[in-house]
Amino acid sequence: MPVWQTMYDEVGNDNFLVIAIAQESRGLATAREFIEEAKASYLCLIDETHQIADLYNMVNVPNAVWIDEHGKIVRPSETAGSHDAFRSMDRQDFSQTDEAIDLTTRAQTTYMNAVKDWAINGAAAENAYDKETAKRHMKLPSEPIALAHANFRLGAHLRQNGKELEGDKFLAAAIALHPDSWNMFRQAMNLRDIGELMGLAADQKFFDRVDALGKNRYYPAPDIRGFPKEAGYDPKT
Amino acid sequence: MITIIHEHQTLSVNAKVKGGHLWLPAKDVEKNLGWTIKPEGLCREEKCIPYPNDSEDALLDSEWLNVSKFWTLMSKPMLHDEMKETWLLGAGHKDRSHKLASLEAPDFTLPDIDGNFHSLSDYRGKRVFLTTWSSW
Numbered sequence: 001m002p003v004w005q006t007m008y009d010e011v012g013n014d015n016f017l018v019i020a021i022a023q024e025s026r027g028l029a030t031a032r033e034f035i036e037e038a039k040a041s042y043l044c045l046i047d048e049t050h051q052i053a054d055l056y057n058m059v060n061v062p063n064a065v066w067i068d069e070h071g072k073i074v075r076p077s078e079t080a081g082s083h084d085a086f087r088s089m090d091r092q093d094f095s096q097t098d099e100a101i102d103l104t105t106r107a108q109t110t111y112m113n114a115v116k117d118w119a120i121n122g123a124a125a126e127n128a129y130d131k132e133t134a135k136r137h138m139k140l141p142s143e144p145i146a147l148a149h150a151n152f153r154l155g156a157h158l159r160q161n162g163k164e165l166e167g168d169k170f171l172a173a174a175i176a177l178h179p180d181s182w183n184m185f186r187q188a189m190n191l192r193d194i195g196e197l198m199g200l201a202a203d204q205k206f207f208d209r210v211d212a213l214g215k216n217r218y219y220p221a222p223d224i225r226g227f228p229k230e231a232g233y234d235p236k237t
Numbered sequence: 238m239i240t241i242i243h244e245h246q247t248l249s250v251n252a253k254v255k256g257g258h259l260w261l262p263a264k265d266v267e268k269n270l271g272w273t274i275k276p277e278g279l280c281r282e283e284k285c286i287p288y289p290n291d292s293e294d295a296l297l298d299s300e301w302l303n304v305s306k307f308w309t310l311m312s313k314p315m316l317h318d319e320m321k322e323t324w325l326l327g328a329g330h331k332d333r334s335h336k337l338a339s340l341e342a343p344d345f346t347l348p349d350i351d352g353n354f355h356s357l358s359d360y361r362g363k364r365v366f367l368t369t370w371s372s373w
Contacts, residue, residue, distance in 0.1 A: 001370065017363045019355075021347065023371045028350065030372050035350050045347040045355060051245045052369055055343040057333065064368040067342040071361055076337070080368045115366055122364060131340060140334035150314035150327030157242060157325075158318055166318055183371075190373035 001038070001062070003081075003112050008042045011119040015069065018042035023050050023061055025156045025187050049156070053183045054149040057141045060182040060218075066118060066128070074118070074128050076138040079219040081111030083228065087210055087218070103228055110226045127224050137223065148178030152188075159191055168192070182218075185209065240323040241304075243270055245345070252304070254321045259305040266302050270326070279307060286311060342367075 001020075008018045020042060022031040027048045035044045052058065056065055056077045064080035067073055085100035085107075096104075118125035129137065141149075155170030171188040178184060189203065210218075221227050239252040239259070248269055252261045263274055272279045274297070278287040289295040289310060296303050296310075304326065308315040314327030336343050342365075346356040357365065 004366075004368065013363075015363055016366070017360050018366045018368070019357070019360075021367065021369050023369050026372070028348070032350060034370075034372060043349065043355060045349055047345075047347050047369075049245060051345060051347075052367075054328070055333070055336075055345060056367075057337065058369060061369045061371045064366060065342065067357070067365040067367055069362050069364055071342050071344075071358065073337070073340045073342050119364055119366065134340055135338065138337055138340075140337055141330045143330045146328060146330035146333060147314045150316055150325050153242060153327070154316050154318070154323065154325040157240075157247065158323065161323075163318065170316070186373050187371070 003108060004042060005038065005040055007112050007116050007119070011116055013041075015122075016119040019045060021045045021047050021052050023047055023053055023183055023187065025050070025160070025191060049153055050149075050183060050187070053181070054153075057139055057145070058183065059178075059180045060186075064115075066115070068122070072131075073134055073138070074123075076134060078137075078222045081108040081222075082219050083107035083221075084217050084219055087213070091207055106228050110224060110228070111222060114222075114224045144177040145181075148174045148181065148184065150174075151177065152184045155188070156191065182209075239321075241269065242323070242325045244328070252324075253301070257321075258303050259317070259321070259324050260298070260301040261304045263297065263300050263302050266304075270304070272307075274302065 004018050004020060008016075020040065022034070022045070024031045024046060025048060028046050031046045038044070053063075056063075058077045060079070062080035062082065063077050065073060065077050066075040083104050085096070085103040088100045089096045114127040118128050122128065151170045152174035155167045155174060157167070158170065159167030171184070171191070174184050175181070175188060186206070189206065221229050238249045239254070241248045241250050241252065250261060250265065250269055252259055254260070261269065267273050272281045275285065278285040279296075280286075286307070296307055305315055305324070308326050311329065313329040314325070316325045316327070317323060342357060344356055344358045346354050348354050357367070
């Protein structure tokens, strides 16, 4: 994403690195064009098995983790500045209102400024958690979540080795076990070639899932001062 | 050949399916799964899982280890396809949670666009903003 490159250019790479990891069951063949187009100077890696989502208990993209120079987690998995404003998108052409775009931009700018502050100032940064706060914000995977990752992994493998129908059964089991994971849900839709033409894996089931959120936010707002908390996602307004 | 998906690897192994269970030659267990067969149990790093009923017989049968039973014994996810040609030996939620609760960032090794592999631990000494994206 261009915002990552801008921030990386501003901070410099002496003490800092951006690692952007594609959660991509289709692998390099699909990820390549996006990476080449980004002309990124930061590190871009390809994760065919979604192991990062599994290891770090992530539920969607972009999700991010801050890791300090000693390999310790400073901020556990959270949305990398995304906002529920996406929920007001037009369901035919996926366009968004100016208000929703503004909200999303403000959310992302606030988040990226917080990352930049930490990249420069480390533990002294306003939004760098101390150990206890990091532990308090850490969401640990439950037994169904671990089982969901196993089902997802086997399902994607079978699907890509000529057993599409059988693979889909495991993917469906994964989605049922871990409903918060839109990573699994959307990648599975993508593997079934749903929504490919629009460049977004979304069909009626996707929007049913969006509607099922009701008044709940999909993306809990990161604990960062100034991050917009307005809802702004009611499709009827 | 049987396919085993374990940790973040997909292995083609000389295993067999007998009595509905997955059996791996005892000599290959350490190489393929990272567990060592010892008199006191199956061991990995500091940890040993004792044999059920203190008897090796429950898991070992003339040079073969009942891997699926061992995985179930550890309460870790274990799945297979209908034909029992592909087996997934997953990580348990306690393994994942224990690691995350320690705040130590789980290490990984993944390829870049040119096929070069990078590990998170290669970049100790730098602050890392680790973020995900996708095409979908």
